[in-house]
Amino acid sequence: AQKVTQAQTEISVVEKEDVTLDCVYETRDTTYYLFWYKQPPSGELVFLIRRNSFDEQNEISGRYSWNFQKSTSSFNFTITASQVVDSAVYFCALSEDDFGNEKLTFGTGTRLTIIP
């Protein structure tokens, strides 16, 4: 069975600080996909990144970066020079590629608060 653990329930940092959100996953499949989503107070989940299990390259997108390490089953998310607009709940999710069927298994989320 697949599982995603986000051990950090809530994090608060002062604006402009860097912050890393941790994500640890469990799966028996060799082919799988990892995601990060942002959920602002409005409720919709905003897609941030999708990474397949064969691509361990780190990714950077503006102030966001992701570190994927299969050896530790982790897919951590770092926000550099945080801004108040980054305040939201962030979810890590996992899907297993099963002949094109793909459901997302989410972690419990990390509530990030950026203090001005």
Added chain:
Amino acid sequence: DAGVTQSPTHLIKTRGQQVTLRCSPKSGHDTVSWYQQALGQGPQFIFQYYEEEERQRGNFPDRFSGHQFPNYSSELNVNALLLGDSALYLCASSKEDRVEGYTFGSGTRLTVV
């Protein structure tokens, strides 16, 4: 380009009643998934529809059913509502190749009293 549209945004129902939630996928998307998000929790997969058929289902009872129409829109029906069904119900759409990932709607907040 409109994203995923869900209706209604909020709903209050009495225990034992039935409810129907609606979802219009993003333009160009043909796959619709439904998730239940209890307060303070991550979304839980209910089921996924593709080509008007339920393709995959999560661990939800038969009280939860759905439908997809030829225009790819979808409905989620919940019968015999329980207090524990109170949650945010999220609809997500995607293309079959899922390269862009899923696009989520803002959800329907269901309160069962």
